[in-house]
Amino acid sequence: MLQRLRVKRRAFEGAFMSSPFRRRLELLKFLHREDLIFADRLTRQYEDFDKGRVLLQEGGRLQRTSFVLDGWAIRYKTVRDGGRQILNFILPGDVFGLYALLFDRSEHAVEAITPMTVGSIPATQALDTLTTTPRLGLVLAWMAGRDERILDEQIVRVGRRHGAVRMAHLLVELHVRLARAGLEKELELPLNQILLSDALGISHVHAHRLFRQLESKALIERRGQSVALIDLQGLAELAGFDVHYLTFSLRPRASGPLS
Amino acid sequence: MLQRLRVKRRAFEGAFMSSPFRRRLELLKFLHREDLIFADRLTRQYEDFDKGRVLLQEGGRLQRTSFVLDGWAIRYKTVRDGGRQILNFILPGDVFGLYALLFDRSEHAVEAITPMTVGSIPATQALDTLTTTPRLGLVLAWMAGRDERILDEQIVRVGRRHGAVRMAHLLVELHVRLARAGLEKELELPLNQILLSDALGISHVHAHRLFRQLESKALIERRGQSVALIDLQGLAELAGFDVHYLTFSLRPRASGPLS
DNA sequence: CGTATATTTGAAAGCTGTCAACACTTGTGG
DNA sequence: CCACAAGTGTTGACAGCTTTCAAATATACG
Numbered sequence: 366m367l368q369r370l371r372v373k374r375r376a377f378e379g380a381f382m383s384s385p386f387r388r389r390l391e392l393l394k395f396l397h398r399e400d401l402i403f404a405d406r407l408t409r410q411y412e413d414f415d416k417g418r419v420l421l422q423e424g425g426r427l428q429r430t431s432f433v434l435d436g437w438a439i440r441y442k443t444v445r446d447g448g449r450q451i452l453n454f455i456l457p458g459d460v461f462g463l464y465a466l467l468f469d470r471s472e473h474a475v476e477a478i479t480p481m482t483v484g485s486i487p488a489t490q491a492l493d494t495l496t497t498t499p500r501l502g503l504v505l506a507w508m509a510g511r512d513e514r515i516l517d518e519q520i521v522r523v524g525r526r527h528g529a530v531r532m533a534h535l536l537v538e539l540h541v542r543l544a545r546a547g548l549e550k551e552l553e554l555p556l557n558q559i560l561l562s563d564a565l566g567i568s569h570v571h572a573h574r575l576f577r578q579l580e581s582k583a584l585i586e587r588r589g590q591s592v593a594l595i596d597l598q599g600l601a602e603l604a605g606f607d608v609h610y611l612t613f614s615l616r617p618r619a620s621g622p623l624s
Numbered sequence: 625m626l627q628r629l630r631v632k633r634r635a636f637e638g639a640f641m642s643s644p645f646r647r648r649l650e651l652l653k654f655l656h657r658e659d660l661i662f663a664d665r666l667t668r669q670y671e672d673f674d675k676g677r678v679l680l681q682e683g684g685r686l687q688r689t690s691f692v693l694d695g696w697a698i699r700y701k702t703v704r705d706g707g708r709q710i711l712n713f714i715l716p717g718d719v720f721g722l723y724a725l726l727f728d729r730s731e732h733a734v735e736a737i738t739p740m741t742v743g744s745i746p747a748t749q750a751l752d753t754l755t756t757t758p759r760l761g762l763v764l765a766w767m768a769g770r771d772e773r774i775l776d777e778q779i780v781r782v783g784r785r786h787g788a789v790r791m792a793h794l795l796v797e798l799h800v801r802l803a804r805a806g807l808e809k810e811l812e813l814p815l816n817q818i819l820l821s822d823a824l825g826i827s828h829v830h831a832h833r834l835f836r837q838l839e840s841k842a843l844i845e846r847r848g849q850s851v852a853l854i855d856l857q858g859l860a861e862l863a864g865f866d867v868h869y870l871t872f873s874l875r876p877r878a879s880g881p882l883s
Numbered sequence: 884c885g886t887a888t889a890t891t892t893g894a895a896a897g898c899t900g901t902c903a904a905c906a907c908t909t910g911t912g913g
Numbered sequence: 914c915c916a917c918a919a920g921t922g923t924t925g926a927c928a929g930c931t932t933t934c935a936a937a938t939a940t941a942c943g
Contacts, residue, residue: 424868442776442777442780444780444784444785444864445864448784449784450779450780450783450784452776452779452780464769464772466765467762467765467766467769468769472773472776472868472869473776499755503726506725506726506765507726509768509772510723510726510727512772513723513768513771513772513775514731516772516775516776516779517701517711517731517732517775518701519779520709520711520775520778520779520782521701521703521709521711523779523782523783523825524709524782524824524825525703525707525708525709525825526703565783566782566783566784605703605704609683609731610731
């Protein structure tokens, strides 16, 4: 799998315009040409990270805002007894460290769970960006709002959904988010059972049992260290998935005063 | 209790300067005099709501940004089988509907759980506010970031904390948040067992049992439809509460470019 | 004062966690 | 290329936390 990611990465270098981040920006439509050029400049200088690399530590200084060009990361907090709770997954096209603008230190950690390519800018420069290219600032704000909706749904998932439904719901969400970044063909998610258990708030033994349930219904399949989504429709039905919270819904008038 | 709230409310009218919202703003320190005057103007026109009133419906139009002068509300989502998951509590001094600037519709509902007094402005006007009084805009962004941290902690609470610890952790958080709004003397929280169960992702029967556990350790006490915090220190220890995620930590340099 | 809502209890069922041991895979170094 | 170590996956048994069900009591609200 590592090899496959490398190939993808090279593709971006050749045709940068189609990176997941750029793709996400374009989907929002109301950005002007100069905004996109500016955004490209921000992400032109990127850095590679190995799988397992901790990009940000709990309590660590928060100095940069980052844009994921390729690869997955997790945002998590650890608890007293040693376990950890994954708060959210960071996917290609996502931004993290947005609040570096405002907060001095991070309350959560970020760790790469695949090889990653990420671009970043210093927090101070990000602040300038917001004032000089307000449309782009609006996009960042939109992404922050979207993140909050995803967190809301994670609370519902962990608080009110049980068993296989809880797992299925997460898998569908991740697929929809990938699709939004132009990766709709990506049906193999780099998730092992430990990651799933940390994200769903269950033990790894139980994660294995739920995993088996979905597998026995021919909804998913295990492939090495990742999960293949076999029957998306079936997963979505089982999970009672309502895509609405992930749907593009930028307020029509919002672009008015700024464009 | 309703009566007590009425009295408090009158006090605000007489000495508006000390409303929880104003208090919160002052704590952030770097606002200038004109910012505070502007903020007061925003909240000068307020509206009262009865307990149980739904201020915002799931899927409803999102048109205003609101400032809570007094009273409590819950932000929640309902799930297929009829239950609901409380995502967060909205306390005196809090803002909600911030993303009305960006999103057309709400994915969550907001309901008053005590009589409330809230001021609000149209989303379009809020956008103007951000551009004309950038320091105030920064404060709103800071509040959004703080909300996200609270959501993160709610995920950890529901996902990785169990039994009485889970309940104690929420109670301590709410008290700390009230204290930040200048209500440190408020040791009686308007929470019944159903609200607690909806917030903690457990059944109301089990909420009752946990409740009893805390009560038997002389940590809390039941008073009518509310919970009295008897031993804050004990609750915090039991919960392993780390106040850090709620602590004021505005980046020192952030005010630079804008002041 | 009567109805609706909330609290309280006990019992039974079931989901989920823990423990412990073993198999398998992956990564590392010789 | 092999050997070893570390991490991950797999299983079964068992305990225990939580839910569900049902019914009685208490409290709140109009």
